[in-house]
Amino acid sequence: MAAEAVVAAVDIGTSVEAIKASQMGMKALGAGIAVGLTGIGTGVAEMGIGSAAVGAVAEDKDMFGLALLFTVIPETIVIFGLVVALLLLFV
């Protein structure tokens, strides 16, 4: 893939800097997709849990701790996305 890119780049006479820039752009795109999609995933997962949790807390306030716990469990997904994005951009 990289070799193809180099060939293509040489073909149209672009410099090495341009290739680097486009690689950086790809990385940025990847990072964006990682955070965005995992964010949607977390949102979808928390949607159901959150509404059920609010219902439970409305019935019994002592449920709050447990409800919060259940609600934030899918948050890990978006954190994974964020971690992947940071690794893509900075490592």
Next chain:
Amino acid sequence: MLKPKQMSRLLIAASRDQMAPVITELYRHNLFHIEEYVDQGQEGYEGFKIGTPLPGASEKSTDLIKIRAITSAISVRGDDIDSVKVCPQAELKSKIERQLPALERDVEDLTVRRSKLDTRLKDYEQKIAEITPFASIPADLDLYHGYKRFAVFAGYVPHEITLTVPSEMHFSKGKEKNFLVVIVPSEQRGEVERTLQEAGFQSVSIPDESGSPQSRIDHYSGQIAALSKEIAEINLKLEEVRQQHTEFLVACEEFLKSEVEQTEAPLRFATTKQTFVAEGWVPTDKVEDVSNSLVQATGGKIYVTVLPTDLEHDNVPVEYNNPSFAQPTQLLMDVYSRPKYTEIDPTLMVSIVFPIFFGLILGDVGYGLILLVMAFALRKFVKGEEGRMLLTVLRNASISSIFFGLVFSEFLGFAIPGLNPLIYSRHLMTAHGGHGPNIPELMVLSIWIGILQISAGRILGMVNHARQDHGEHRTKAVLANFGWLAVMWGILIAIWSIAVLPIMPNLTTLPTVAGINPGLIVGGVLVIAGVIFIARDSVLEVVEIPTIISHVLSYARIVAVGLSSVAIAMVVNFMAITMFIEPQLKSISIVGVVIILVGVMIFLLGHTLNLALGILGGGLHSIRLHYVEFFTKFYKGGGQKYNPFGMKRRFTED
């Protein structure tokens, strides 16, 4: 520390005529957690009945209800008031007799009048709402009713319609809805109704009024204004009552509440015709105090003894036993669940680790200082005990935030000049004197924190199971926890012998045994042994093994959330200063000043938003790491709250 306060089960028995002094004495101590007597024929309680309230109970509860009606009408709450004057009870008693009935009458009068006026006001508002659509049609309201041979339709339609029958119609086009009035002969009523229905007609009721619509609206508006004025006057009067009597009312409420609780206490005791028995829990170190003073108060006519505690069946109430700096964190524990009596109480650990996590996430001197000022300033406005505890937690967190701000060299997203980050840098943009972030190192550091905290959780789990369980199950449960530890460390050792990671041991260079890295062998053995231990306790748990990885990786949020707040701060700074303020400072003009002001606004708004996000992110994520990743390893909770018989007096004294 790490254990709830030790409790002893106290049994008090005396003759019935000693009941009043015993109750008073117990109430004064505020230490005796009453184990309520339930009339279910327990062993040793044959022939006992639930007691009856002391004399005067019903009068006192009536008075209390009166006081509560007044305080809720003028919205006075004891929690919101600092106790300035302490009122002796004897003085209160006479005051209640003299002042309370009159005060009650006044307040009730005013509130009844207010609610009547409120109803009328709502009535008029309703009428105005009914008339308003007709205001667009130039006809008096009398013209809409009183016909024998005509039918009147009024309502909203989506678009103009045409009728085939002879009719008088007025259509007025509105912004959202079009209003239509039609008058047709009664014979054609059915036909018109059908046409209207097909056109999506929504009918409105025709007001029973006369005169032009606008004049009616004006009339009712005038009425409403008059009523509002009257209501405001009443509110003013209630406010006067509030100002005058607040102290008296809160003191009254406290006094009567204590009286009612005392007179109704026998309902929780077991009694016979001549005697009564009360069982309850007292902190072990206070048993002597309580029993001595009971003996004194009754002149020795009482039997007090400590019963043996049966840890398996008794529901022992739980009171925290923490050093003072860890006490505010009890609030965070209660949100989750109070520890059981036999369980390790992790409050102390949370009180130390929570601020550290918070600081690692929101490590910024500027934000830390703002939060610190906030924590102290809000103290003036927050009166309740829980609110105060939360503020203390915030204070500790902000101090930690300042500390880690110095470590990371950050001030509102800028690098602190002349101070290099002490461990690893989180500066994302090098243009502002940063050094570029050490993401891999930070990431591994947070993973290490996770590994250590989860290991600690598993070890505590072993201790808890060893304490609470019995027989074969105890061994299995302890070993299962060990198994979880073994799997986690086995995976770690295997990873170390495959890959080289920053700030983690490097085992890839070990001399190979039979072509395989010994680290891999050790890791594999640990994982297999661990899985066997886990499966022996519960086979289903094996399914959960992947959570080891997800829980450890979850700690990466410490860096990830922290970096995102650094990123927002730096973007705000870049926008405000580099894009708006700096270019204008070179040559100042009037437009330039405006742009500079915009830049300042962006700076303030951006940092306010980031700070709010930072509190939410730092607080929620730190506490979540405790609740989800740490507590699930060892902590069950569900202990009963220690709720002693008595109260902390704030406004009254004996």
